[in-house]
Amino acid sequence: xxxxxxxxxxxxxxxxxxxxxxxxxxxxxxxxxxxxxxxxxxxxxxxxxxxxxxxxxxxxxxxxxxxxxxxxxxxxxxxxxxxxxxxxxxxxxxxxxxxxxxxxxxxxxxxxxxxxxxxxxxxxxxxxxxxxxxxxxxxxxxxxxxxxxxxxxxxxxxxxxxxxxxxxxxxxxxxxxxxxxxxxxxxxxxxxxxxxxxxxxxxxxxxxxxxxxxxxxxxxxxxxxxxxxxxxxxxxxxxxxxxxxxxxxxxxxxxxxxxxxxxxxxxxxxxxxxxxxxxxxxxxxxxxxxxxxxxxxxxxxxxxxxxxxxxxxxxxxxxxxxxxxxxxxxxxxxxxxxxxxxxxxxxxxxxxxxxxxxxxxxxxxxxxxxxxxxxxxxxxxxxxx
Amino acid sequence: xxxxxxxxxxxxxxxxxxxxxxxxxxxxxxxxxxxxxxxxxxxxxxxxxxxxxxxxxxxxxxxxxxxxxxxxxxxxxxxxxxxxxxxxxxxxxxxxxxxxxxxxxxxxxxxxxxxxxxxxxxxxxxxxxxxxxxxxxxxxxxxxxxxxxxxxxxxxxxxxxxxxxxxxxxxxxxxxxxxxxxxxxxxxxxxxxxxxxxxxxxxxxxxxxxxxxxxxxxxxxxxxxxxxxxxxxxxxxxxxxxxxxxxxxxxxxxxxxxxxxxxxxxxxxxxxxxxxxxxxxxxxxxxxxxxxxxxxxxxxxxxxxxxxxxxxxxxxxxxxxxxxxxx
Numbered sequence: 001x002x003x004x005x006x007x008x009x010x011x012x013x014x015x016x017x018x019x020x021x022x023x024x025x026x027x028x029x030x031x032x033x034x035x036x037x038x039x040x041x042x043x044x045x046x047x048x049x050x051x052x053x054x055x056x057x058x059x060x061x062x063x064x065x066x067x068x069x070x071x072x073x074x075x076x077x078x079x080x081x082x083x084x085x086x087x088x089x090x091x092x093x094x095x096x097x098x099x100x101x102x103x104x105x106x107x108x109x110x111x112x113x114x115x116x117x118x119x120x121x122x123x124x125x126x127x128x129x130x131x132x133x134x135x136x137x138x139x140x141x142x143x144x145x146x147x148x149x150x151x152x153x154x155x156x157x158x159x160x161x162x163x164x165x166x167x168x169x170x171x172x173x174x175x176x177x178x179x180x181x182x183x184x185x186x187x188x189x190x191x192x193x194x195x196x197x198x199x200x201x202x203x204x205x206x207x208x209x210x211x212x213x214x215x216x217x218x219x220x221x222x223x224x225x226x227x228x229x230x231x232x233x234x235x236x237x238x239x240x241x242x243x244x245x246x247x248x249x250x251x252x253x254x255x256x257x258x259x260x261x262x263x264x265x266x267x268x269x270x271x272x273x274x275x276x277x278x279x280x281x282x283x284x285x286x287x288x289x290x291x292x293x294x295x296x297x298x299x300x301x302x303x304x305x306x307x308x309x310x311x312x313x314x315x316x317x318x319x320x321x322x323x324x325x326x327x328x329x330x331x332x333x334x335x336x337x338x339x340x341x342x343x344x345x346x347x348x349x350x351x352x353x354x355x356x357x358x359x360x361x362x363x364x365x366x367x368x369x370x371x372x373x374x375x376x377x378x379x380x381x382x383x384x385x
Numbered sequence: 386x387x388x389x390x391x392x393x394x395x396x397x398x399x400x401x402x403x404x405x406x407x408x409x410x411x412x413x414x415x416x417x418x419x420x421x422x423x424x425x426x427x428x429x430x431x432x433x434x435x436x437x438x439x440x441x442x443x444x445x446x447x448x449x450x451x452x453x454x455x456x457x458x459x460x461x462x463x464x465x466x467x468x469x470x471x472x473x474x475x476x477x478x479x480x481x482x483x484x485x486x487x488x489x490x491x492x493x494x495x496x497x498x499x500x501x502x503x504x505x506x507x508x509x510x511x512x513x514x515x516x517x518x519x520x521x522x523x524x525x526x527x528x529x530x531x532x533x534x535x536x537x538x539x540x541x542x543x544x545x546x547x548x549x550x551x552x553x554x555x556x557x558x559x560x561x562x563x564x565x566x567x568x569x570x571x572x573x574x575x576x577x578x579x580x581x582x583x584x585x586x587x588x589x590x591x592x593x594x595x596x597x598x599x600x601x602x603x604x605x606x607x608x609x610x611x612x613x614x615x616x617x618x619x620x621x622x623x624x625x626x627x628x629x630x631x632x633x634x635x636x637x638x639x640x641x642x643x644x645x646x647x648x649x650x651x652x653x654x655x656x657x658x659x660x661x662x663x664x665x666x667x668x669x670x671x672x673x674x675x676x677x678x679x680x681x682x683x684x685x686x687x688x689x690x691x692x693x694x695x696x697x698x699x700x701x702x703x704x705x706x707x708x709x710x711x712x
Contacts, residue, residue, distance in 0.1 A: 021584065021587075021588065023588075025588070026588075029439070032436075032437060033433055033436070033437070036433075036436055041409070043425075044409065044425070044429045047425065047426035047429040048429050048430070048433045050426070050430075050592075051429070051430040051433055051434070051441070051591040051592055051593055052433070052591055052592075054592045054594070055584070055587040055588065055592050056444075056587070057444060057578065057594050059592075060592070060594035061594075186476070202486070202487060203486045203487055203490050204487075204490055206490060208486045208490070209486070266677075270635060
């Protein structure tokens, strides 16, 4: 093996391409680990490099597949070899052997370079080779994944992490309200006399450790109401995923409704493959149709009675088809509005809901946002106030 | 020449004449001797952390043995364990050092009534410095194991403060200067993953995800910890817990819970798991720690899991799906 450091740099390049944060320092550590391990223990190279390159449970789970894809491609099922491209042979034992030979015993002209420079050079060489083709399309297929437009039923880990990022961006955009109360803070500007005097007792009355206070700001309390009726069947999964992200990012309370209303926040707080099943179980007894007005009445009179106020935001995810009397939707939304809450309506499809009930209730709704996929959510996250 | 020196630098931190095979093997055996069963990956990560003098960040669900790992490592190597338990709002004064204000004040008062005049340097000397865990680990005369437990509970500002210690094994006290470690401590950080840690912290650490042990390893762990319990009871209990972990629970039982449960069953003089779930219900508090989980695991479900012992996993799973859909 002529260039073992190059082979390791190539592996690092593959890891980076798959989202692992492997820089020069990590590559150095990988080389050092390979040097320190005897050849008889070649099996320990993988766990050692795994400890160096992985930084999260996600990385950890993907490691075996990534390691095999580079070092043992024959073990990976379904790999396609592109014809016409000369593929360098990668034998881990050979790489480690020649690495130990080169850096340990045989100082050739290249071995006189420092290890840092060698890794830098190898990284640049690998990076140049792959970056040049990174944005090109091969045979008409683009490497850019139309992630945003992907249907809501296909949830990949990267989609979920993007969803979390968007939810956090929405959380940051929500204005924090100034409250009348103050809170203790080490870098506050106002002296907390009471605490300062109390802590001075330990030093004989000399206030050596002053306590400080600063103003307290609170994030609005967000309530998410998700329509899970038959007409929303295809969108409910997306909405529930978004609702879960909002629970984690904003500490929102989530309710589902069709003919009745039920809170599902505890079910969404933990990640589970069976969330949809559980929500189905919660709503199993509900009859047909959608009774939005009745559900809203239940929401503001019972479930959120004590929490609705000026600092509340009510976000309704629904297509607006209501089986209640048309005037009732306006009345219930008005009741929520009178409590001081601000109402935003998120709808699937392309047009703003225009049923009779919805037309009458437009004045009570602060804004309408289309929400069909992550791209829509991304736009909302940048414009939402 | 430079490459040669890099290799020498690595090997001088370990024992140069001892191959790594025996080092990881010894480490693993040492942990086994004190009752901690580590797999090959974990012992390699631990060995590498010592070799590269890097902290090891261990993540995993609660109860899989993260904290126990540090305790076992310290015991097996005969080192002192310095433990810093993180919590929300933890600050420099609780983690690293604090000036002993009371004593400083007393010295000033005593100085007022004596001829000796006190200078600022007198008051801000090591005599008046209260060592908290991080400083204690740095200034320890002997190599020690520093456990920074549940780092995800601390806030981001504290994480940033840790960077200096984790990268250079030093603490800067403005009044005294920079205090460097005499012996780099072996640092183990644990996290339950309740909060995302910063990239800066993660990049300074080696990483290991500690998963629930497989059946054979868990039986081994329980046998080592509770040698007095019946072998049949241990095997059946661990099989039951392994099946229970596949259920959709709010709080999945960890190894600590398995040990508690087997200990409880042993004290109740069970020689094997009974066929009747009613006899087990009273002890399930050792495994199921939330009201929802207790509610979900009714006698019928327990019976199904117990039956899985004889009918095999496939039968148990099928019954599970049917049971769930019927709810």
